[in-house]
Amino acid sequence: MRVTGTVRRAWVLVAALAVVPVAASACGGSEPEVRPTTLVTTTKPEPVPLTLEVARREYRAFLANDDVARAAGDERLALTWVSDGESALTAAEYRRAAFDGDPVKRYDYGTPKLYVPKLEPDVYPQWFVASVPRQERGDSKSRRTVLMAFILRAPGERWTLSLRTVLTPKAKEPKVVVDAYGYAEPMNTADTSVLIRPREVPGIQATVASEGPDSVAARVMKSGPLTTGYYATARKERRRARAKGLTRTTVITATPYPIFQLRTENGGGLVLYSLFRNTVTGVEDEEDETAKPPIPPEAEHLLDGTVEGDEVHVFETLQFAAFDPARPKEGRGGGNGDRGRTPARPKAEVIAEAGGVHSADTPEEKKTPN
Known part of the structure; x- marks a missing residue:
């Protein structure tokens, strides 16, 4: 193959460029700078x-x-x-x-x-x-x-x-089942061996608290300060508010928070869970623009002392524990002397309570468009 002068000069130039880094390193008397690639690795705990x-x-x-x-x-x-x-x-x-x-x-x-x-x-x-x-x-x-x-x-x-x-002061803590090694027995939230499936205990309590002793849910949960007592208190507060020209609405609902359930002796369960209770106090005469509902004492630290609109919203988180008894066997009669009778059906009982107000606001009145 015939090599032209132009091609020959190109080869010489390429060879010279390839030698430059080595020559520069030799003149400097040091090793060429090496920049290692940084590898970022993460380890899963x-x-x-x-x-x-x-x-x-x-x-x-x-x-x-x-x-x-x-x-x-x-x-x-x-x-x-x-x-x-x-x-x-x-x-x-x-x-x-x-x-x-x-x-x-x-x-x-x-x-x-x-x-x-x-x-x-x-x-x-x-x-x-x-x-x-x-x-x-x-x-x-x-x-x-x-x-x-x-x-x-x-x-x-x-x-x-x-x-x-x-x-609660009069409640007796149920005995949690513990094995020979000291470990408790957890329950599934859908366990049907107890009277109320654990995941449904919050909803049952909220229903009784909202509807009172005549609620169907009251058939499986005992009356008391933390169930029908909430219902009675809400009714009294509505009557008192009405006497002052105010309205009052209380709603109790389930929360997205976890439920914890442990097996107790005799096939029952101890269930720990939370509920929300939200209360709205408003002015009965909506035409009176000067009327404002009072700020409840339990929410004073969450507001600046003024009511922008005609309502005060108060939000509570309440935390409970309930004893959920074993589901009775259907069709079983009573003992000797009780033949033909249906034994008293057991009921779940709320045995612990805590919590309180965690936030409040006074939303501005919604303007009705002309």
Whole structure:
């Protein structure tokens, strides 16, 4: 092949350019600069099995950090250790203390009973329940049993307190079934061996609280301050409001928060859950533009003291525990001397309550278009 002068000069130029970096390096007396490629890798956290020791560690960690936050009045720190309904209630508690100029309440705890279900390590959320005597610091008369549900939603995240409720003074805490190794027996939310499927317990209580003792739901849940008592209280508040030229509407609904359920002795269940209660107080005479409903004392710390429109909306998160008895066997008669009689049907009972107002607003009146 005949090589022209032009082609020959191109080859020489390419060869010269290839030698330049080596020559420059030799003149400088140092190695050529190397820029390695940075590889960003992430490792997925491995699931940690929930054991009794893990539950004890996380329970103690919560108490220690919660007390540090309360001692310092540090709402931000407190909120990193709670979730679900406890988040809104914790924020409201700190704001109430700041509004009143009081320190946040601190507590002393006794020896806990930890109910740790045996769960698959790769199934989330993981959870456990603690039952513990608690009292306000310096007030021995305030000693009550508190039920606390802790949750872990994914590997590598922090355990948080999802729900906290207080056993009513006359209630007896049901005995949770624990195996030879100390683990509690969890229940499925759709378990049909109990009178009310656990996932339906919140709705049953909300129905009784809204409709009263004549409700069909009252056939499976006992009357009391936390069921038919809510209904009676709402009726009294409506009558009082009407006497003052006001309207008042209360609605109790389920929440999106988790439900925790544990097997108890004799086939029953202990169910922990939350409900929302929303109340609207308005002016009966809507034509009177100067009339304003009063701000409820329990919501003063959440509002600026003025009512923009003609309604005050108050939102509560309430947290409960209920005993759900075993479903009776159909067609079984009574014992000796009771032949032919149908034994009294058992009913679920709400045994613990806590919570309160977490937000409020006074929406502006909607203008009717001309």
